[in-house]
Amino acid sequence: MPTIGVLADELSHAFASSEAIRLDLSDVTAPDLSLVQLVAAARIAARDGGHDFALAAPVDARFGALLVRAGFNTASADDAQFWFHGDAAQ
Incomplete structure (x- = not known):
């Protein structure tokens, strides 16, 4: 996973050139709040x-725990669908 600044730039370029964007977070081993904030933005x-x-895939248990600590456990059904792809929050 690139640094948060690089990822922000890559997302910006993707939005400028594509209608459909899939973000793969499967390689993130130590997610932090800056990543949650970037993805939410x-x-x-x-x-x-x-x-x-x-x-591209639902977040794993470690990322799910970060979402809970960040207050996303009270999120809407749309938020739960986005982060967990319809699975129960992990």
């Missing part, structure tokens, strides 16, 4: 720009 940008943005 990217979701808003995608929605506002009419892009199809999703995760």
Whole structure:
């Protein structure tokens, strides 16, 4: 996984050149709040720009625990679908 700045740049370029973007977080071994914030901001940008943005796979248990610590455990059904692909929050 690139640094957060590199990932932000890559997402920005993807939004400029594509309608459908899939973000693969499967290689993230130590997620932190900056990644959650970037992905949340990217979701808003995608929605506002009419892009199809999703995760390539549901987040793993470690990432799920970070989402709980960050307060995403009270998220909407759409948020749960985005992060966990319909599976129960891990």
